[in-house]
Amino acid sequence: SQTIHQWPATLVQPVGSPLSLECTVEGTSNPNLYWYRQAAGRGLQLLFYSVGIGQISSEVPQNLSASRPQDRQFILSSKKLLLSDSGFYLCAWNQRGGRYEQYFGPGTRLTVT
Amino acid sequence: SQKIEQNSEALNIQEGKTATLTCNYTNYSPAYLQWYRQDPGRGPVFLLLIRENEKEKRKERLKVTFDTTLKQSLFHITASQPADSATYLCALDGEGGATNKLIFGTGTLLAVQP
Structure with a gap:
């Protein structure tokens, strides 16, 4: 069966510090991968998605970047965090070829202080 | 752009x-619509998907x-239980089915x- 991992689970970082969140998927190959952010009381905002290694599409101009160095690994990064980067970050995957439902990881709670 | 409206007020019902x-949407008709469940501090969990040419979909106690025409989806949980307490998210395909973005x-x- 497929599983998706995210780490760390929680993170407290000062403003101006770098960020690296990692997501890995097991039990599947060639997945579509997604990064979302969920602010308190708001819906899920799609940040990045990827259909393959090195292929990243950015949805919202922001202080973040994403990379996909391996087929089942997706990384969210920032060089300098802002207070507004605080939120709940979720990684998700789905299978290419007509299966549209997405499967989410456990999330990372990021607090920028 | 597509907008989705879900009642932001909590729904309280008896077991x-x-x-x-x-779930109401405002723009183009999506190729499909999905419902997810999210518990506090957890990632959403997929429940049901319904396509534009389907009127109704069922899964156990769930019906969508x-x-x-109304640009609306209704999500029903019959014989509700306290364990059904959660936030329920509606999601639409982001580009008329052209991509997998939601x-x-x-x-x-x-x-x-109870």
């Missing part, structure tokens, strides 16, 4: 009753309807009282 949640609503919190 055993049927819970009905609403899709009315493209647009999510803000969700409706359901509280089932």
Whole structure:
């Protein structure tokens, strides 16, 4: 069966510090991968998605970047965090070829202080 | 751009009753619509997908309807239980089915009282 991992689970970082969140998927190959952010009381905002290694599409101009160095690994990064980067970050995957439902990881709670 | 509206007020119902949640969208008719459940501090969990040519979909105690004329989907939980208490998210395909990108609503919190 497929599983998706995210780490760390929680993170407290000062403003101006770098960020690296990692997501890995097991039990599947060639997945579509997604990064979302969920602010308190708001819906899920799609940040990045990827259909393959090195292929990243950015949805919202922001202080973040994403990379996909391996087929089942997706990384969210920032060089300098802002207070507004605080939120709940979720990684998700789905299978290419007509299966549209997405499967989410456990999330990372990021607090920028 | 596509917008999704879900009732932001919490829905409180008594155990055993049927819970009905609403999802309205404002722009183009999506190729499909999905419902997810999210518990506090957890990632959403996929529940049901309904396509534009389907009127109704069922899974155990769950039922989803899709009315493209009203631009609305209804999500029903019959014989509700306290364990059904969670936030339920509606999601639509972001580009008319051209990609796998989803647009999510803000969700409706359901509280089932014992």
